[in-house]
Amino acid sequence: MARVTLDCRSIPSESNCSLTISGEPDEVLRAAAAHAVDVHGHVDDDELRQGLRTALTEAAAIDVEPGAxxxxxxxxxxxxxxxxxxxxxxxxxxxxxxxxxxxxxxxxxxxxxxxxxxxxxxxxxxxxxxxxxxxxxxxxxxxxxxxxxxxxxxxxxxxxxxxx
Missing domain, CATH: 3.30.70.100 (Alpha-Beta Plaits)
Structure with a gap:
């Protein structure tokens, strides 16, 4: 399964949060929801999780080898x-x-x-x-x-x- 990233800087916030979470999609979604509840005061519901899902991006991988x-x-x-x-x-x-x-x-x-x-x-x-x-x-x-x-x-x- 592809790794994904959720970067709080890409989500409008009054706290200017800079947390970035990377991993498997399900674990990132769980961690991001817990973070949103704990730090930003959100309620963990379907609306929150759908918003977080739309903010997921494919994790960047830099593949470099000799000859590049x-x-x-x-x-x-x-x-x-x-x-x-x-x-x-x-x-x-x-x-x-x-x-x-x-x-x-x-x-x-x-x-x-x-x-x-x-x-x-x-x-x-x-x-x-x-x-x-x-x-x-x-x-x-x-x-x-x-x-x-x-x-x-x-x-x-x-x-x-x-x-x-």
Whole structure:
């Protein structure tokens, strides 16, 4: 059975809860219902559980092995929310032609305007296909306009992967 995640940040809340629960669907639903009752004061009923079910998402898995390709993109902006919106538009525009398989965005703790995005591809050739897609070209210009200066790209061939 597929693992799922429920992220409280995706559910409107007055408490700005940041809890994320991952696991098998039934166990996540039970834990999320208990959390909603205990922390948020909800009543455990069918309406609550249905709302929680709609918030479940497939758990993210990052599968990387030697021979894969990752791109690091460092950029500075005070418009990160707009960048996230544009990236969502790109996902919809590129659809099934997308060759990127995962992505991570991290914020620099010492400079809250600096971000690093890491994007994974099966290999460098697939990254090139993704890069040449018209949807990617369109989005790249929009993203540059939201950044202070040009983003810095690092194209990396994965040589080794270790689990710690």
């Amino acid at each position: 390709f990752v791109q690091l993109i460092e950029f500075t902006t005070d418009r990160i929310d707009e960048i996230a919106d544009i990236e969502q538009e790109w996902l919809e525009a590129i659809g099934t032609d997308r060759t990127a398989v995962w992505g991570i965005v991290g914020a620099d703790r010492s400079d809250p305007r600096r971000f690093v995005q890491v994007v994974g591809f099966p290999d460098a050739e697939q990254a090139a296909v993704n890069s040449k897609h018209p949807a990617t070209s369109r989005i790249a210009e929009q993203l540059r306009a939201l950044c202070d200066g040009d983003p810095v790209f690092r194209d990396l061939d994965v040589r080794e992967v270790r689990a710690f």
